[in-house]
Amino acid sequence: MSTAIRLLVLWLTATLLLGACERNDPVHHGRFLAFGTLTDISIAGVARQQAESAIEALESDFAIMHKAWHAWAPGPLSRTNNLLAEGVRFAAPPSVLKLMQVSGQLAQQSDNLFNPAIGRLVKLWGFQQDTMENQRPPDSAAIAKLLKANPTMNDINIDGIHVQGSNPAVQLDFGAIGKGYGIDLAIEHLKEMGIQNAIVNSGGDLRAIGSRNGHPWRIAIRNPSGSGTLGFLHISGDESIFTSGDYERNYLWQGKRYHHIIDPRTGYPAEGARSVTVVHDNATVADAAATALFVAGSGNWHRIARQMGIQYVLLIDSNSVVHMNPAMEKRIQLMDESLPVEISSPLIDPEQEPK
Ligand code: ADP
Ligand code: MG
Numbered sequence: 001m002s003t004a005i006r007l008l009v010l011w012l013t014a015t016l017l018l019g020a021c022e023r024n025d026p027v028h029h030g031r032f033l034a035f036g037t038l039t040d041i042s043i044a045g046v047a048r049q050q051a052e053s054a055i056e057a058l059e060s061d062f063a064i065m066h067k068a069w070h071a072w073a074p075g076p077l078s079r080t081n082n083l084l085a086e087g088v089r090f091a092a093p094p095s096v097l098k099l100m101q102v103s104g105q106l107a108q109q110s111d112n113l114f115n116p117a118i119g120r121l122v123k124l125w126g127f128q129q130d131t132m133e134n135q136r137p138p139d140s141a142a143i144a145k146l147l148k149a150n151p152t153m154n155d156i157n158i159d160g161i162h163v164q165g166s167n168p169a170v171q172l173d174f175g176a177i178g179k180g181y182g183i184d185l186a187i188e189h190l191k192e193m194g195i196q197n198a199i200v201n202s203g204g205d206l207r208a209i210g211s212r213n214g215h216p217w218r219i220a221i222r223n224p225s226g227s228g229t230l231g232f233l234h235i236s237g238d239e240s241i242f243t244s245g246d247y248e249r250n251y252l253w254q255g256k257r258y259h260h261i262i263d264p265r266t267g268y269p270a271e272g273a274r275s276v277t278v279v280h281d282n283a284t285v286a287d288a289a290a291t292a293l294f295v296a297g298s299g300n301w302h303r304i305a306r307q308m309g310i311q312y313v314l315l316i317d318s319n320s321v322v323h324m325n326p327a328m329e330k331r332i333q334l335m336d337e338s339l340p341v342e343i344s345s346p347l348i349d350p351e352q353e354p355k
Contacts, residue, residue: 180287
C-alpha cells in the first residue's frame with residue numbers, strides 16, 4: 001500500500017470510529033474549576049459544537065459568580081459586608097441582592113440553622129482561607145462574644161434595591177448556598193441556549209435536566225468519607241442532588257477534627273451528622289437545606305426538612321446509621337446493604353408521596 005492510501009484508510013477508520021462513538025454515546029463533557037472545585041458539565045441531545053460553546057459560556061458565568069460571592073477576596077460581597085457593618089443604607093449590588101433575598105427566606109424556614117449571616121464565626125474558625133494548614137480552633141471567649149451578638153438575616157432590612165444592616169456582627173458568607181444558586185443560573189442559561197438535557201455537577205453537587213437520550217441520568221452519591229460511592233439515584237426531568245459533609249473542609253488540632261459547617265446555636269462545628277444528601281427540584285434550596293439538615297442532625301432533620309419543603313433526605317449520623325424518609329429509601333440503591341438504616345415517618349402526606 002502506498003503511503004497516501006495508507007493515510008486515507010487510517011483517516012476513514014478514525015472517522016468511522018468517531019461516528020460510531022458519537023452515535024452510541026452522544027453525551028458531551030466539559031470540565032473547569034469553579035467555586036474552588038472541579039465542575040463537570042454533561043450535555044446530551046445536541047451537536048458537539050453547540051455543546052462546546054455552551055460549556056465555554058458556563059465557564060465564564062462561573063468565573064463571574066465566583067468573584068461576585070467570594071467571602072474574603074475584595075469584590076461585591078466584601079463591599080456589601082463593609083456597608084452592612086457600618087449600618088448605612090445603600091443600593092446592593094444586583095448579584096448579592098438576589099442571594100440575600102433567597103437566603104433570608106431559607107434561613108427563616110430552617111430556624112436559622114442555615115444562617116449565612118455568620119460570616120464572622122466562619123472566619124474566626126479559619127474557614128475563610130484557601131488553605132487549612134496551620135489552623136487551630138479559636139478562643140472560646142471570641143466565640144461567645146459573636147454568639148451573644150446573634151447575627152441573622154433578620155438584621156438586614158431590604159427595601160427594593162436598598163439594604164441596611166442593624167447589627168454590626170452581620171457578615172454574609174454564601175458558602176452554603178452560592179454553589180446551588182450558581183448551578184440554578186447555569187441551568188437557566190443552558191435552557192436559553194436551547195439545551196434541554198444536561199447535568200451541571202460542581203464537586204459532586206449537581207442539577208440535572210432532561211435525560212441521557214431517553215434514559216434517566218444515573219447519579220452516584222458520595223460516601224461520607226468523601227471518597228467512594230455510597231449509592232446511586234436515577235433522575236430524569238429536573239432535579240438537584242446536594243451533599244454536605246464534614247469531609248469537605250476541615251483540620252486536625254490536638255487529635256480532634258474540626259470541620260466547616262458551624263452550628264449557629266453553639267458557635268462550634270455542628271455535631272451528630274457526618275453527611276446529609278438532599279434531593280430537591282431547585283439547587284439553591286437543596287444546597288441550603290443540606291447544610292441546615294446537617295446542623296439539625298439526627299434529632300431534628302425531619303422537622304426542619306418539612307419546614308423547608310424537602311421531600312428526599314438521607315443523613316448519616318456519627319454512628320454511621322443511615323437515616324432516610326420512605327420516599328428516599330424507595331429511590332436510592334445503597335452499595336452496602338449491611339449498613340444500619342433507620343426509616344423515618346414520611347416527610348409529606350402519604351397520598352402525596354411520589355410513586
Ligand atoms: P459543602 O458543599 O462545601 O460541603 P455547605 O454547602 O454545607 O458545604 O457549606 C458550608 C460553608 O457554608 C462553610 O464553608 C461556610 O462558608 C458556610 N457555613 C458554615 N456553617 C453555616 C451555617 N450554619 N449556615 C450557613 N452557612 C454556613
Ligand atoms: Mg449547602
